[in-house]
Amino acid sequence: MTELHEHLFRREAGRLVATLTRIFGVEHLALAEDVVQDAFCRALEVWPFRGVPDNPSAWLMATAKHRALDVLRRERTARTLAPDVARALESDEQLVTEDAIRDDQLRMMFSCCHPQLSEAGQVALILHILCGFSVDEVAGAFVSTHAGVEKRLTRAKQVLAGSERLFEIADRADFTARLPAVQRALYLLFNEGYHGASPEAAVRAELCREALRLSALLLEHPVAATPATHALAALMCLHAARLPTRLDAAGQFRILAEQDRARWDPGLLAEGQRLLERSASGPELTEYHVEAAIAAAHAAAPRLEDTNWAQIVSLYDTLLEIRPSPVVALNRAIALAERDGPERGLAAIGAIADRERLAAYPFYHAALGELELRRGNGRGARGHFRAALALARNAMERHFLEQRIAACDAGKADLAWNRGPSSP
Amino acid sequence: MSEFIYLYRSTNEASRAAMGSPEQMQKSMQTWMAWMKQLADKGHIKSPGHPLERSGKLVKGKQRTITDGPYAESKDIIGGYTLIEAKDLAEAVELSKGCPVLEGGGVVEVRPVLQTGM
Numbered sequence: 221m222t223e224l225h226e227h228l229f230r231r232e233a234g235r236l237v238a239t240l241t242r243i244f245g246v247e248h249l250a251l252a253e254d255v256v257q258d259a260f261c262r263a264l265e266v267w268p269f270r271g272v273p274d275n276p277s278a279w280l281m282a283t284a285k286h287r288a289l290d291v292l293r294r295e296r297t298a299r300t301l302a303p304d305v306a307r308a309l310e311s312d313e314q315l316v317t318e319d320a321i322r323d324d325q326l327r328m329m330f331s332c333c334h335p336q337l338s339e340a341g342q343v344a345l346i347l348h349i350l351c352g353f354s355v356d357e358v359a360g361a362f363v364s365t366h367a368g369v370e371k372r373l374t375r376a377k378q379v380l381a382g383s384e385r386l387f388e389i390a391d392r393a394d395f396t397a398r399l400p401a402v403q404r405a406l407y408l409l410f411n412e413g414y415h416g417a418s419p420e421a422a423v424r425a426e427l428c429r430e431a432l433r434l435s436a437l438l439l440e441h442p443v444a445a446t447p448a449t450h451a452l453a454a455l456m457c458l459h460a461a462r463l464p465t466r467l468d469a470a471g472q473f474r475i476l477a478e479q480d481r482a483r484w485d486p487g488l489l490a491e492g493q494r495l496l497e498r499s500a501s502g503p504e505l506t507e508y509h510v511e512a513a514i515a516a517a518h519a520a521a522p523r524l525e526d527t528n529w530a531q532i533v534s535l536y537d538t539l540l541e542i543r544p545s546p547v548v549a550l551n552r553a554i555a556l557a558e559r560d561g562p563e564r565g566l567a568a569i570g571a572i573a574d575r576e577r578l579a580a581y582p583f584y585h586a587a588l589g590e591l592e593l594r595r596g597n598g599r600g601a602r603g604h605f606r607a608a609l610a611l612a613r614n615a616m617e618r619h620f621l622e623q624r625i626a627a628c629d630a631g632k633a634d635l636a637w638n639r640g641p642s643s644p
Numbered sequence: 645m646s647e648f649i650y651l652y653r654s655t656n657e658a659s660r661a662a663m664g665s666p667e668q669m670q671k672s673m674q675t676w677m678a679w680m681k682q683l684a685d686k687g688h689i690k691s692p693g694h695p696l697e698r699s700g701k702l703v704k705g706k707q708r709t710i711t712d713g714p715y716a717e718s719k720d721i722i723g724g725y726t727l728i729e730a731k732d733l734a735e736a737v738e739l740s741k742g743c744p745v746l747e748g749g750g751v752v753e754v755r756p757v758l759q760t761g762m
Contacts, residue, residue, distance in 0.1 A: 224677055229666035260669050264662065265695045268676035269724055354665030 224272050229260055232280050233352030235321050238328040240284060243308045246331065246386045249349075249377060255291065259284035285309050323389060325350060325437055326444065330387035333401040336379050342405045343412070344369060345376040351430045361412060361427055363613070395443050402438070403452050406431050407508070410456050414463070425463060432456050450499035451508035457492030458515035461485040473616040477524050489519050510539040529559040546577045554587055562591040582611040586621065593628055602628040647690055647757040648728045648736040652743070653720035654750030656698065662748050675744040683728070688739060693726035720751050727757075 225231075233256055240252035259280050273279040289309055332345040340362075347353045347361065359369040389395055413427025435453040438444040465479040496512050514535045521527040536552035549572040557565020569575065569588065578584035589604030602625060609621040662672040683689050698721050700713045713721075723745070730736035733756055740752040 224670075224673060227667075227670065229669045229673075233666045257663075260666065261660075261663050264669055264673055264676075265723065267673060268680055269692050269695050269726070271692075272677070352666040354667070357665060357667065 230352035234350040236284055237349055238324040242324050247381050249381045255284045255287045258287045326441055327386050327389050329402055330398050333405050334379055337376055341372055341376045343408050344372050348373055406435055414459055428460050447499045447502040447504055448506040448508055450495045451512050454492045454495035454499055455508050455512035457488045458519055461488035473620045507543045510535055529555055533559055546572055546574050557591055562594040566591050582608040598628045645729045649755045650726045650728055651753040652723045652745045654745050655719050658748035658750055679742050679744055688728050690729045691727040695724040696722055
């Protein structure tokens with residue numbers, strides 16, 4: 221009997237909705253979602269008795285197709301579907317080839333990154349439509365309410381369904397013009413998984429995995445596989461390699477300094493390295509290149525004390541030029557402290573032009589606390605950690621900061637920081 | 645060994661609740677497959693049986709009155725059946741306790757197949 225593939229339904233939801241929306245037309249997105257849901261229900265009724273079919277994807281596609289034809293016949297007048305839709309549904313070929321399904325997913329991914337939508341709206345839409353996350357699961361991933369996410373998704377779907385047609389991936393100029401928005405959405409999706417405030421670790425690892433999967437789809441497409449896309453995928457692999465060590469056995473947060481480097485995933489590190497080398501093939505230097513290079517520099521150090529901080533500081537200098545932000549400046553100051561000592565680091569933090577924008581970011585206060593602690597000012601450090609604790613977004617962050625406060629009381633300085641992708 | 649039929653009964657609402665999001669479907673499916681596999685591995689499945697459509701027709705009495713299902717008088721609709729082999733009714737009942745339909749508030753009706761021997 222065929223085994224049930226992990227996350228089969230989530231993966232198939234994205235593939236099926238993307239393909240059926242192409243056939244029905246984007247204004248019938250809701251119909252596509254309905255027939256896919258029906259096909260899944262049918263699977264749940266039949267497979268327990270008949271076993272998982274040899275090709276579950278093809279089974280689900282055929283079932284959704286029959287269901288769509290039923291709806292079409294019954295509601296031919298009610299729905300304003302183009303007359304060639306039924307014909308398209310009846311011809312098998314264009315539905316099921318892997319290339320066609322990949323292109324359908326790309327088309328949907330680009331369509332979700334509609335310029336009228338906020339970045340948060342784009343990411344939510346990708347998660348919902350292409351990754352098969354329910355409203356509650358999207359809300360869980362973003363620490364948002366069901367009602368809030370539902371509202372955001374409803375509006376995003378209206379924008380999508382209101383666009384004349386799905387994004388045309390064959391138009392090379394349009395494709396290239398929208399690619400940066402797609403890369404940015406996948407970056408944010410990954411970042412949410414890596415850094416996000418969601419207390420549920422399992423959800424976060426899934427977000428990272430989905431971002432990696434969608435980036436791999438981009439890499440399969442000749443026009444989308446630019447150096448920047450390679451750099452983006454490299455950055456995800458190099459960070460994902462560390463994911464298993466970011467939490468300890470008790471589910472508590474581990475900073476970079478405390479991670480067991482022997483447990484970083486060697487396969488993902490090698491893949492990240494390979495992608496990073498391939499990303500160096502053009503004149504373009506993007507933030508993804510620089511962030512991937514920073515992650516690679518950390519990965520290259522077998523022990524924390526082997527870290528090449530001078531190289532990392534200079535990479536942050538470059539990143540600040542490409543994408544200036546207070547968070548990047550903060551990370552640069554932290555690397556500088558590693559290179560030149562805590563006083564220099566504190567001075568660099570003090571010199572961040574718009575550092576009031578960091579006031580709500582718990583790791584800003586934690587960084588100040590860490591550097592004060594290191595230069596022997598336990599009292600000052602304690603105040604900063606308390607400020608960070610008041611801003612902590614989940615139990616893991618709170619536990620971590622409480623430990624740092626305890627370290628202040630014990631007068632014990634510690635080593636380094638957690639670092640991941642640089643944007644907040 | 646004796647034979648028994650499991651009739652899986654649940655309300656439409658309960659069967660819909662097991663569906664929901666793709667990830668919920670995945671969990672429901674995994675639970676069903678695991679339960680069926682466990683019965684099969686122990687040699688209790690004579691035939692996996694069939695799923696049934698949740699609607700149909702009722703043909704009634706001398707008048708041959710035909711009405712549509714679902715059936716007003718029974719809220720629990722039979723969603724499928726399986727032919728089981730067990731030592732006795734007590735064992736068949738015990739085995740049925742792992743059935744996922746129960747998680748959604750459904751019912752497993754365990755009925756001995758009437759032996760037609762002498």
